[in-house]
Amino acid sequence: MSTTQQSIFSSYEKDPKFYDEIFDEKGNVKQVYQTLFDLYSGHSSQDFAKLNEKAKASFFNQGITFQVYNDQEAKEKIFPFDLFPRIIDPEEWETIEKGVLQRSKALNHFIWDIYHDKKIIKQGIIPLDLISTSANYLDQMIGIDPPGGIYNHISGTDLIKHSDGKYYVLEDNIRCPSGVSYVICNRTALKRALFGVFNHYNAHTVTDYAQNLLEIMESVKPRGVDEPNCVVITPGVYNSAYYEHSYLAKAMGVELVEGRDLFVENDFVYMQTIKGPEKVDVIYRRIDDAFLDPLEFRPDSALGVPGLFSAYKKGNVCLVNAPGTGFADDKAVYTYMPEIIKYYLGEEPILNNVHTYHCSRPDELKYVLENIDKLVIKPVDEAGGYGISIGNRLTKEEIEKVKQTIKASPRKYIAQPIMSLSVHATYIEDSESFESRHVDLRTFCLLGADKEFVLKGGLTRVALKKGNLIVNSSQGGGSKDTWVLKK
Template identity: 75%
Template structure:
């Protein structure tokens, strides 16, 4: 029986994997200390602390914007004060697993833009590469500095009901959310400072210095002291707070396309002292918008001539253009084979079994079993376009079938996974309730540098029973504690 006062009304559904309480309603050892620290607090005390944390986020300007809103409206990023705790040994598996995937994906990207051995050997079908909307023929036979494509990666994991971690997807275009990791930690320290004295937890505020080190390490040849910038689409982008945060904490300039220009295949930044050469650009805009001379001619977000400067080796773009082909969810299906092919290793982390609608047998199974599956577009992010079969009406299922059959290449399907749940404070009920969570980890690859942020972003589906955790779909987040021992 759960006896802690602030969990007096907690409903522990034992059909779900609860990370704090086991099936006998006993506290798991990892969380015993923190629950002991809370035993003298009432739910009213926690409500007051929650308001304090919200004020901290407001004062820090930690916001996001949902594109589907009719009006451009900034919102405070929803944050839950009860932290998620990951044991040291468990984290070792996560870290080694995401590094393995990032290394393999980097080798895969070099190969498909050069020798294409993995295609010739029949491991990945050529039509899957050529039909990807994120595959860039312009990158063929070009090698970025140090052969690194996915400088910054975000790997999304869930803990299933079997207690094991599974990778949901790899994000290596413009993965966002790392600023909220640091914001969560700072807010929690302000609200619950005394709690930190009782745990030895890895730091998360070192991300920006590692980001800067990575960016400087992939500078173009013959550059001694590189100038790095972050290229943002501007203030109306949903992740603009993060762009500001990373620029400020890493000590580099935040620029828009209009702040840069290209001359003789070199990139320059406009300053009050005159033009200044730019050597490395951490771009937070999609491939299609980086250069109107090569891609979307109507783009006002990028820089005319930027791609030519890049291909001529005079500026580094992180991540490299064309990386999106590797986080295509159809490619995800082949990740175990990709890891074995390039690294000669067995995958450390599990893949979720995935059906691809372009395969006739898979398509037949999907159409007959949509009510048991999650349907995902291969090229969307933020939880957009996802259909969870068990939540659909018969009419909605028929509509999904039509959409799939119109463009099978665009969709994959996965079994409905039972994401673990975590105690989360719900304002509407002024109580703690079970909510589904996932984990986004952040990896940096540079010259002689591999870094995984020891914490990551635990995302919470704040709506009861919801399996989609993205902030754009009403989700929030928790501070993630990785124990040192």
Template identity: 80%
Template sequence: MLIKINTLLVYISNMNSYTDHPIFSSYAYQQGTFDEVFDKDYKVKPVYQTLFDIYGAHSIPDFSILNEKAKTSFFNQGITFQVYGNNQTKEKIFPFDLFPRIIDHKEWDHIEKGVLQRSKALNLFLWDLYHDKKIIKQGIVPEELINSSANYLKEMEGFNPPGGIYNHISGTDLIKHADGNYYVLEDNIRCPSGVSYVVCNRTALKRALFGVFDKYQIQSVTDYSQNLLEILETVKPKGVDNPTSVVLTPGVFNSAYYEHSYLAKGMGVELVEGRDLFVEKGFVYMKTINGPKRVDIIYKRIDDAFIDPKSFNKDSVLGVPGLFKAYLRGNVCLVNAPGTGVADDKAVYTYMPEIIKYYLNEEPILNNVHTYHCSRPDDLKFVLENVHKLVIKPVDEAGGYGISIGNKLTLEEIAKVKEVIKKHPRKYIAQPIMSLSVHATYIEGEQSFEPRHVDLRTYTLLGKDKSFTLKGGLTRVALQKGNLIVNSSQGGGSKDTWVLKK
């Protein structure tokens, strides 16, 4: 169903209760959206009242100084990301908003159960795809959908990954719709990024406005790295008592290099590039000043095609020759497992309700957004007739690249989108234009708070007989007015996310 936002604005500056807070005086409540901070009567929700009063007590000049302090904190920590486009690469400070998002414990319990359910179902799905293929044989998921996926690795067929885990790390993207319910936009299990910003957002906010943390009981997010290391060590190779783990990065020019270094430091393990490792007699070793040291677990932040030039892309200079064969021998664990990306496909997402029911015999806790896959004739016909009402997404892109929002397109642009879809229907899905919730966000140019669309990326870890979901997440903000794309690569920022204790 298409949800069209009615842009009737109600200015809360007309209400006496807001006149004492100049920084919020121009906030415009948008009917037709779910506002995280203000209710339908344009009053501050009780859970935000204390925050609202603390922030509102600051003058606009004072808050601008605090905002600059937070930016300086990010700059000094080297918290940046790369933006690619127009044959140029730019390094930017990750935009951070000082006004946090609050999620109460009951709401979080629902989210946590839902994302863990999806992670477990996806892991079982991957095991089945690379073994018996029962879900395909029974006609629940089309065989062609899997065979046509660029991320399916035949080399993984019949292989048992350590601990039986494929998606050790999952990032689930959620939105809250106008009906107040959460919906899953997509599952990220190839190499979900952004968790370092979750922790750094908390650190930056504490430095800028430490006093606000005295007023709320908030779950910690600083335990992620320790839990990640514990999860990794549950899937160590057989016969290894004290495993050596490393984080494998493509290098300093990668968009997520800050995160790679942050997680390695947080876990107390080495950050390595492909040139720092070598394979000998089926085992992986790290070069050190004291001689070679065996490596047992590799958290790889390199795409499958580049991890081993002997097995995949022969021109890769990022990977380690012989690494994949060492993995298949069971001498090293790769996280996430090679071939996991087949379940990361946005076309596979359309089958998630069936996948959950098939493997877990449970109803999905979190709803999917209704999705049309253009490889289906009926879906393709509907999409081509309704591009102007839909969001068109490539199934294998990330970072918000390649997305077309139908009601923002010109007639000429719509015609081009149709032609691209008709040429490569397998590569595209379409979804209704959902009404992402909005949250009060400080806009530097306006020097005031305005509503901006947000989503939430959660992080779930799976190990052998162990799991963990970070009690918080990356609330991403579309900083441009009316924009629905929250990715940092598309001009988005982020907020600290507070999960309240019971």
């Protein structure tokens, strides 16, 4: 290894307990990364410090920020971005793509069934109380047929690579999965900071997402509409994902609106414009179910549109994703995903589930309470890494507190073995060198009435704190560009 290589990778520690995406078991750079490794090794640590600042400036100038809700200072922060991309070879990606598409289709069938015939419950495959006790199940959706028969138009499936080298699904996100704008902006920032690196690899584009999303939205237009008018609705500038809302609206060439910009008349939705009212046909909504319509859900909501749900029930507007999808990405339902896939598709799951204990089952609750130090405890309906307890990081007092919390409401918690997330070379500012950090992968799958699409490249999230297994930006995580290589 040269002096330059030594300086920039000097802090990299290889741990055999974890699957290393860069180095093989003998400590050699894997073939797919060799060219990239050599290119990066040609830079000194001082060079990389400057490049890192350049990337941060790029994100800042584009307004790529996020806000942590429990941050007392309530400041917007630049989304942390790592300059060393993750590479996924074509064969590996083919399995991922087929697997996430399979899960998305199965979940769509599942949601339709639950809001219609409930056959999967009647046949004893899924227990009734699993659905009836879900906070995200909506009685108002019973019998509603969304345009094109699609409920989860957009799915975000979170994957990890375990120490056995296999991918496992951590969870499915089909309410309002976020992060796709960072996938696209990561690519832009990397190209700006390290121009020419892409010439050495043949990677799929990620900038085609917005066009495919628009086509998916147009495919689920209400009956009788020839050229649908699509919009993105946002809670407003103070939402943590507002950058993404505005980015996607601009990239699709559609209006970004707030609830106050829309009104309902005779069960049709209209947008206020300087030229007068304009009918709206498809709404990509980034507002939670409870705030969509104060006449149907929370009466104190100032974010939604009065009468919107009535227009939706009449089939005069399509909501993307449909209200009431949240019960299907409940982490307790996740435990039944293999059965759901087999029941609706007649197929074996392509991607593995992580073994999961649901605390509402007495025998599993007993095991969890006796083995918290070996498990990860998760609330079934939280996002962003909130509420997670990693057993081997807890003190005896904290373990007792977690036990009491679970016993007070077992339905709200699941537990999983502590999985060994793979590690990847990540630039760490403090040491001005590359160190190994844990990563996961969020993929994005789109389903339409006559179209399906999986973005070839996802959001690789990085736990920037050494040893941390929680990769969410709200918990101090960052992200990497993800290259899916062409065959």
